[in-house]
Amino acid sequence: MHDHCTGIANIMTTNKLDTLEPLGSLSMTDRVENSLRLYFTESGFKPGDSLPNEQEMAQKLNVSRNVVREALSRLRMLGMIEARPRRGMVIAQPDLLVGLEKVMNPSLLSQDNLKDVFELRLILEMGIAEFLFARKTEQDLNELEAIVASQNDARVVSKEEEIAFHGKLYEMTGNDTFKRFQTLLMPTFDHVFTGYYNQSKKIEIPNPVTHHDLFKILKTGTVEEFRKAMYTHLAVYFASIL
């Protein structure tokens, strides 16, 4: 546990941000937030390390405690710090995706962003084959098979069934961040496609690939076969953008 309480004032006074005048000038809260993050980086803080208390930070940065609190509130939201009565602020393990999670509201996003999210899911689906084949276990395959067996009509797949099947694939990659990321993208993906689908002609795929097909290839096929099948499985989506 480090106590790096002497660094803040230096950071704030030498902060390069003072020499830039961006389009919207920065509030004191913005400045304090930037200073604190820079301070964390330059001091090599690790989870568990203690920070100076709010009053001390306010004094060193020549701002009121309110401004410090507003900046700290932001960092708290990102999971970068935790507050302890008497002990003060402690560095914590950030949450990589909490920011994305909080802004993922289709009403607020631009058309460009919505399109980007839609495509991002497709990029990610096409990218996981190596991981699936390298990390699949007997148990994974059994569970995936059970999911597929519980899905009645392979041609008409509900959202829940999509989420169950693909969610299991994501889990099988052994990459929690990836799983969480894809899971975050799905509702918006669906929102985008629903909007598109309602406005366009129906796209027919000659030989659609089902969840069951994907399962079989994952069980006994090759990476390349799986990826090709995944592309066909997602063809209706690819056809809407490429």
Next chain:
Amino acid sequence: MHDHCTGIANIMTTNKLDTLEPLGSLSMTDRVENSLRLYFTESGFKPGDSLPNEQEMAQKLNVSRNVVREALSRLRMLGMIEARPRRGMVIAQPDLLVGLEKVMNPSLLSQDNLKDVFELRLILEMGIAEFLFARKTEQDLNELEAIVASQNDARVVSKEEEIAFHGKLYEMTGNDTFKRFQTLLMPTFDHVFTGYYNQSKKIEIPNPVTHHDLFKILKTGTVEEFRKAMYTHLAVYFASIL
């Protein structure tokens, strides 16, 4: 432009969060933040819409103005709102990746998160082939060729050269969010691999694929060939995890 000022108090009082007692109980700031985001979603707010002023929100939510300000500060950081003197808060276009950007500090991330980030870049690299082939232009290819030509030794590629080449590929996908996301991942990817590389035996790839090879395939080859080549290009990284 909508004025939805009657919804907030209802949201706060009926907020399901009041019935849950999570491990760490929520501060008022957390609650206000959650209420506001829910309010945005349920009211279907769009960029440009006006929000009630701080004082009014504080009254309706039965909290002090400071608490409202702390919550709003968070939303401001995410780009979801902008403040205007006299006019008040206005809904804005969120920034999908600003949260990720702010927490991407390897010292703070867990080993699991670092591994996830490392792999996520690989997943994404393997997933973009379809987009590259569908969207490449003559100009893109010329620019990519110039980048490759400026890179002297195909076997010893600097970080800057990596960023230049791969960054151009990302740009060619036509997906700005993807480009920005991958660009965010690169320093941490490098940090992870540098740590691994310094601790492990050197991995030799029998027939390494260079940037120039990738360029040629992208110009005149097929999606499958490109992806296979990309896998080989990244083989040293895949070998370190799979």
Next chain:
DNA sequence: ATCATTATATTTGTCCTACAAATAAATTTT
């Protein structure tokens, strides 16, 4: 001496008041 219990000190969390700064809107002038 060690462990458990209690008390105290410290910091955060929330509230309040005040006023400067930056517009957006209203009013006046041309």
Next chain:
DNA sequence: AAAATTTATTTGTAGGACAAATATAATGAT
């Protein structure tokens, strides 16, 4: 009607106060 000026409104920042929740210190029991 358009431009210039003034006013009103809201945000941004400051400072003070005190309750709540521990972390730390002190005390008591074994």
